Amino acid sequence: MEIRHLKLIKAIVEEGSITKAIDKLHLTQSALSHQLKEAEYQLGTQIFLRQNKKLILTKAGEKLYETANDVLAKLSSTQQEIKQMILGEFGTIRISTECYSSYHWLPSVLKQFHLLYPNVDLQIIMEATHYPLQKLQENIIDIAITSDPIQEDSIKYLELFQDEMLMVVSTNHAWANKKYVVAEDFATEHLLIHSLPLETVTVHQFLLAPAKVTPKKITPLPLTEASIEMVKADMGIMAMAKWAIQPYLKDNSLKTIKIGKNGLKRKHFIAIMNNKIYPNYFNHFIEFLQTEIHQQWTI
Known part of the structure; x- marks a missing residue:
């Protein structure tokens, strides 16, 4: 599982649709679909379920979304600390x-x-x-x-x-x-x-x-x-x-x-x-x- 996969899952959940996630991540629809399938293959289970044209997180997806928030927040904080070390x-x-x-x-x-x-x-x-x-x-x-x-x-x-x-x-x-x-x-x-x-x-x-x-x-x-x-x-x-x-x-x-x-x-x-x-x-x-x-x- 890579950082790009975590960003993808977070964007889909928070933007509410694949179309909006595409705009936020600057990906094509095929690239986004490919990354999502890649993440599900690595996990061995589905991350989202489709219900009435909406993507709903599975139990595994909920756990992964929670981890994505923690990891990406920590990564952002670390990047800021490093910038402060270098630039003040x-x-x-x-x-x-x-x-x-x-x-x-x-x-x-x-x-x-x-x-x-x-x-x-x-x-x-x-x-x-x-x-x-x-x-x-x-x-x-x-x-x-x-x-x-x-x-x-x-x-x-x-x-x-x-x-x-x-x-x-x-x-x-x-x-x-x-x-x-x-x-x-x-x-x-x-x-x-x-x-x-x-x-x-x-x-x-x-x-x-x-x-x-x-x-x-x-x-x-x-x-x-x-x-x-x-x-x-x-x-x-x-x-x-x-x-x-x-x-x-x-x-x-x-x-x-x-x-x-x-x-x-x-x-x-x-x-x-x-x-x-x-x-x-x-x-x-x-x-x-x-x-x-x-x-x-x-x-």
Whole structure:
């Protein structure tokens, strides 16, 4: 009995007919019939019986089908293990973050990981950006990077880094010489935010909402560069992470101010499903992400 015979029997049973098995195995009808007769000859008994134009497994056929499942599954597993030995681990990791500005550092980290694991496909799922934890639970992504964890037993959080949020204004703005701003200072300001809902905006969530202060005007503007230009023109203010604003401070047209006397700091977490079993390369990626962020960003 050969592997091709086991594949043949499995295909006939699972496809439900010889015609469909022919298409799956890319055999001619005569070749398939020949292989089936060959298998029955080697066993010394019939594998299928014809009943109302259907092929029904005999007792011997049922036993052989069970063996075919075990042997072919083991063969597939062995082939995958050998590929991993030769080529390294392979698979897919789907990742998203709740903030578009996080994609400033994420691609470079993914590129470095890909050099170590060239057969692991790293996919950034942009459409999950606004609701990464929800998409994680829906199995649309494998890893969510968030600074706003929710209490949910099904989700496990691993600390990634901490950063500080700063207000960004033009050098002509009334806040330019302030050491820090408080919630009441926002009442007459035009606040530029990256996107709605407002509840996910850090400065609103941790400063304005607790103080029940609403800015004079709030404008969602998803393009960071466009927001920066509006701030330079003194047409609004915006909050950005300290590390994210650094490249824009070179021309001395912007100033940064602390939010609150003690500053507004937030922690970012890697979120994964708590009870899910992940492959080794997945755990390696999380360790790599934590190490690289710690080494490259003093936040």
